[in-house]
Amino acid sequence: MKTIVVAPHPDDEVLGVGGTLLRRKAEGAKVAWLIVTNISVETGWSEEKVRQRSDEINRVRELFRFDEVFMLYFPTTQLDRVPMSDLVTAVSDVFLSFQPTEVFVPHPSDVHTDHRIVFDAVASCTKWFRYPSIKRILAYETLSETDFCLNTDAAFRPNVFMNIEQFLEGKLRAMSLYSSELGTLPFPRSHEAIRALAILRGVASGFEAAEAYMLLKEIE
Numbered sequence: 001m002k003t004i005v006v007a008p009h010p011d012d013e014v015l016g017v018g019g020t021l022l023r024r025k026a027e028g029a030k031v032a033w034l035i036v037t038n039i040s041v042e043t044g045w046s047e048e049k050v051r052q053r054s055d056e057i058n059r060v061r062e063l064f065r066f067d068e069v070f071m072l073y074f075p076t077t078q079l080d081r082v083p084m085s086d087l088v089t090a091v092s093d094v095f096l097s098f099q100p101t102e103v104f105v106p107h108p109s110d111v112h113t114d115h116r117i118v119f120d121a122v123a124s125c126t127k128w129f130r131y132p133s134i135k136r137i138l139a140y141e142t143l144s145e146t147d148f149c150l151n152t153d154a155a156f157r158p159n160v161f162m163n164i165e166q167f168l169e170g171k172l173r174a175m176s177l178y179s180s181e182l183g184t185l186p187f188p189r190s191h192e193a194i195r196a197l198a199i200l201r202g203v204a205s206g207f208e209a210a211e212a213y214m215l216l217k218e219i220e
Contacts, residue, residue: 001029002133004100005140006091006122008036008114009076010057011178015189016140017104018171019164019198019211021064024102026167032068032098033061034091036118037076052180059177063170070094079117087121095125099133107214109154110145128219135220138213143197144188158212161205168198168209 003024007013013021013033024031039045039053061069072090074082095103105122106115119139126134138160141147146156164171172191175182185192201210 001027001102002032002098002100003029003102003104004032004034004095004098005104006034006036006106006118008079008106008112008118010035010053010060011175011181011189012106012115012142014060014171014174014178015144015194016106016142017211018174019167019209020104020162022167022170023162023164025065029102030067031064032070032094032100033064033066034070034072034094036072036074036087036091036121037079037114038071038073039076043075043078049180056177056180060174063174063177068098070098077114079114082117084117084121084124087117088124091121092125092130095131095134101133102136102138103134104138104140104213105216107139107141107146107156109149109151109156110142111148111150112145115142115145126217135218136215137217138215140211140213141197143193147188156214158201158204158214160213160215161201161207161210162213163202163205163207163209164198164211165202165208168195171198 005013005017108119141156198209201212
């Protein structure tokens, strides 16, 4: 199996898929991380913050032992200013290079515009006759984004649950590497909230801890 997680921003991969990524590596899969956006001094970020983010990415890469990391360097929070054709071409190049069989994408109802745009770009890169390697596409939930959706018709309704009992602590360690993104309860991106969601998803599926997904497409 070759799994890729598409993250609009660094930390989305941990919040939504962290336990599953650790499980996939333990199962022997090749795992890739596609980071769509980037921060830079040119777009208004301090040199210190840019260095911190680069260090966080490197440490997360080591923890998950990603086989490949792809960075697209589009400006964060500004994807609505990027031509969709540029995004689609960039994602397509990654998919054709890595040849994933399993793709994890942000949910289209996430309140962050970047997340919704990334979903649309990925959706354009999943046609079977152009990307025949892809057999399974799942949407993940991101604390502080998916859970704030107000559109009841498009809300996240999980139908796949992944047992991460053995990998929850690893997921929490990974999130600790994003010190600038963590907060204290009741902030959504807190250790307590991440653990609580994992327990809740586990209760729904018969495990002590789980991650939940919406299966969007599967080819057998």
